[in-house]
Structure formats: C-alpha cells, structure tokens
Amino acid sequence: MAKGILIYAQTDRNDFLQNVVLELANTAQDLSKKLDNCEVSAILFTDGTNLEENKNILSKNGFDKVYIANSKDLKQYSIEYYSKIVVDLIKNIEPEIFLIGATTQGRELAPIVATTLNTGLTADCTNLDINEKGQLASTRPTFGGNLMATILCKNYPQMATVRPKVLKKTETSIIKNTIFEEISFDLSTVDKKVEFIEFLPNKQLSDVRIDEAEIIVAGGKGMKNKEGFKLLEELAKLLGGSVGASRGAVDMKLADSSVQIGQTGKTVVPKIYIACGISGAIQHTVGMSSSEKIIAINKDKNAPIFKVADVGIIGDVFEILPELIKKLKG
Numbered sequence: 471m472a473k474g475i476l477i478y479a480q481t482d483r484n485d486f487l488q489n490v491v492l493e494l495a496n497t498a499q500d501l502s503k504k505l506d507n508c509e510v511s512a513i514l515f516t517d518g519t520n521l522e523e524n525k526n527i528l529s530k531n532g533f534d535k536v537y538i539a540n541s542k543d544l545k546q547y548s549i550e551y552y553s554k555i556v557v558d559l560i561k562n563i564e565p566e567i568f569l570i571g572a573t574t575q576g577r578e579l580a581p582i583v584a585t586t587l588n589t590g591l592t593a594d595c596t597n598l599d600i601n602e603k604g605q606l607a608s609t610r611p612t613f614g615g616n617l618m619a620t621i622l623c624k625n626y627p628q629m630a631t632v633r634p635k636v637l638k639k640t641e642t643s644i645i646k647n648t649i650f651e652e653i654s655f656d657l658s659t660v661d662k663k664v665e666f667i668e669f670l671p672n673k674q675l676s677d678v679r680i681d682e683a684e685i686i687v688a689g690g691k692g693m694k695n696k697e698g699f700k701l702l703e704e705l706a707k708l709l710g711g712s713v714g715a716s717r718g719a720v721d722m723k724l725a726d727s728s729v730q731i732g733q734t735g736k737t738v739v740p741k742i743y744i745a746c747g748i749s750g751a752i753q754h755t756v757g758m759s760s761s762e763k764i765i766a767i768n769k770d771k772n773a774p775i776f777k778v779a780d781v782g783i784i785g786d787v788f789e790i791l792p793e794l795i796k797k798l799k800g
C-alpha cells in the first residue's frame with residue numbers, strides 16, 4: 471500500500487527554495503492529518519550551493535524526511551535527469567501523493583513523471599483535500615473558469631500541481647526533526663537531448679518581478695499602444711511596483727507574454743492591483759481576483775472588472791493616469 475506525501479522542492483536559479491514549496495508543505499500538513507499523520511517528504515535537487523540553508527528551511531516547514539539528489543550535473547534543471555531521479559525515487563518509496571508547484575518547470579516535470587508512472591495528474595489546482603475514502607480530492611477551474619471540478623485519481627501516486635500563491639503559507643514554523651538522506655542515482659543511461667547554453671531573463675517591464683510585486687499596475691487593450699504602456703511603467707515605478715498585462719494587450723504586442731496575468735498566464739496576489747483598460751474577462755480575473763485591493767479604471771461602467779474591484783473609476787485611462795502620475799510626483 472502506497473503511503474506518505476512527497477513534494478518536489480523546487481529551487482530557483484540561485485538555489486533558493488521557491489515559495490510554492492512552503493505553500494505545498496503547509497497544505498500537506500493538513501492532508502497528512504487526514505491520512506493518519508502520514509510522512510511528509512521532499513525531493514531536493516542541488517549541486518551543494520545553499521544546501522545547508524535549504525535544509526534549515528525545510529525542517530522548519532514540517533518535512534519529516536528530505537531526499538537529496540546532490541551532484542554538479544544537477545546544477546541546471548534537466549528534464550531528462552530530474553524526471554529519471556524523481557521516477558526512480560517514487561518507485562522506491564511509493565508515496566500515496568506527489569505534489570509539484572505549477573511553475574514553468576513543474577508544468578514540464580509533472581506530466582512526464584505521471585505518464586512514465588502511468589498515473590493521473592490534476593494540473594493547476596486551486597485546492598487540495600482528502601475525501602471520506604482517503605483519496606486526494608484536487609479542485610481546479612474548468613470550462614474557461616466557469617466551473618470548479620474536483621478530480622480523483624485512480625492510480626498511485628495521486629499527482630497534482632498547484633500554482634504559486636494559491637495556497638497559503640503559514641507564518642508559524644512547524645519544526646521537525648527532519649531526516650536528510652542523500653540518494654544515489656545513475657544517469658549514465660539517460661539520453662540527454664537538451665543542453666543548457668545560456669540563461670536569458672524574461673523581458674520585464676519593470677525592475678520588480680511580477681510574481682513578487684506588492685503592487686501591480688496592469689494594462690489591457692484599452693491602453694491602446696506602447697505610449698499607453700509607458701504610462702503604466704511610469705506609475706509602477708513611482709509606486710515601487712511591477713507592470714502586468716491582459717492577454718489582449720500581449721496579443722497586441724504591448725507587453726511580453728511573461729507578464730500576462732490570468733488562466734494562461736501568471737496568478738498574482740499583490741496587496742494592490744490596478745487594472746487599467748482591462749474588461750475583466752473570467753480568464754483574466756482568475757489570475758488576479760485574490761489580490762488584497764483591486765482598483766479598476768475603465769470607461770465602460772458595465773465592464774465586468776468592476777464586479778471584482780474594491781474601487782472602481784469610470785473614466786478614460788489617458789486622462790486619469792497622467793493626473794495620478796502628476797499627483798504622485800508631487
């Protein structure tokens with residue numbers, strides 16, 4: 471019988487653990503309680519950089535055990551290497567549940583692991599629970615965000631990916647006497663088809679990363695042209711925030727797809743989200759409606775964005791934004 475919950479402990483390019491790992495860890499504690507306090511473990515890839523710090527963070531976030539794949543060959547993420555090691559570990563420890571952050575990397579790794587293990591995967595979940603039969607109940611939006619579906623998986627491990635910032639990270643530490651185990655692996659038979667050449671960062675429109683920004687100034691088709699987006703950049707800079715975009719604006723080439731917010735873009739939960747010239751289609755609001763305060767500027771009083779906004783300004787962005795910028799400049 472499969473048992474325990476395994477989490478993919480993804481790190482970033484500087485070997486820092488991604489927040490989504492801690493969000494998953496927090497939820498895994500609740501799931502574990504409903505599964506006879508089963509073990510919560512993680513798989514961590516490293517070349518040794520920042521390892522001690524990461525171990526410290528993991529043991530303060532409720533992990534009973536951490537499996538460490540440590541090699542200089544694992545410095546750069548490689549789908550062939552990482553999926554082989556994950557699959558071998560899962561075959562070995564047979565977890566009941568395997569959770570991964572729905573990051574770009576997680577979205578590649580999860581389906582490959584699921585198909586190799588011939589199990590099911592629920593992608594982009596917004597909630598995870600255990601049902602009365604002890605199965606993982608993974609909830610995610612479907613039919614363009616109009617319905618929420620709760621999906622069960624027949625095979626093991628039951629797999630799910632969850633978008634960053636959707637689950638809450640606890641502020642209190644859940645300190646465990648974590649067991650750290652370096653795992654051995656043999657990559658000599660792996661046919662590595664992709665070689666890392668160079669890292670090119672996303673074309674951000676502002677200095678602050680959109681997934682970390684506390685204030686986001688987002689623009690839609692109503693911003694009309696590059697000059698319109700320059701106003702958003704100026705406002706974001708004055709507020710110490712970041713610029714985001716609707717898919718409408720990305721399709722018009724006003725912004726890079728890396729800053730698109732919504733169903734096929736990023737999910738953001740800033741303190742303040744200022745939506746400028748965005749109609750508020752469900753595919754957009756699904757990625758920003760959990761923001762703490764939403765301010766919407768739109769010239770159409772019936773625009774759906776006003777249904778999710780805390781503050782609605784009916785008017786022309788080309789009149790309101792320059793005024794706002796002038797005021798902030800003092």
Ligand SMILES: Cc1cc2nc3c(=O)[nH]c(=O)nc-3n(C[C@H](O)[C@H](O)[C@H](O)COP(=O)(O)OP(=O)(O)OC[C@H]3O[C@@H](n4cnc5c(N)ncnc54)[C@H](O)[C@@H]3O)c2cc1C
Nearest residue numbers: 690691692716717718732733734735747749754769786787
């Ligand atoms: C499968 C699928 C996935 C999708 N994924 C995403 C996604 O991830 N993110 C996303 O954003 N969309 C997504 N979409 C597209 C989505 O359905 C909408 O088409 C898109 O969000 C519309 O972008 P918009 O609000 O910029 O444009 P529009 O809907 O054209 O709205 C423009 C708004 O600007 C206002 N406006 C115009 N001029 C001014 C002015 N001068 N001052 C003030 N207001 C003005 C208008 O009143 C209007 O409300 C997806 C669609 C599908 C089918």
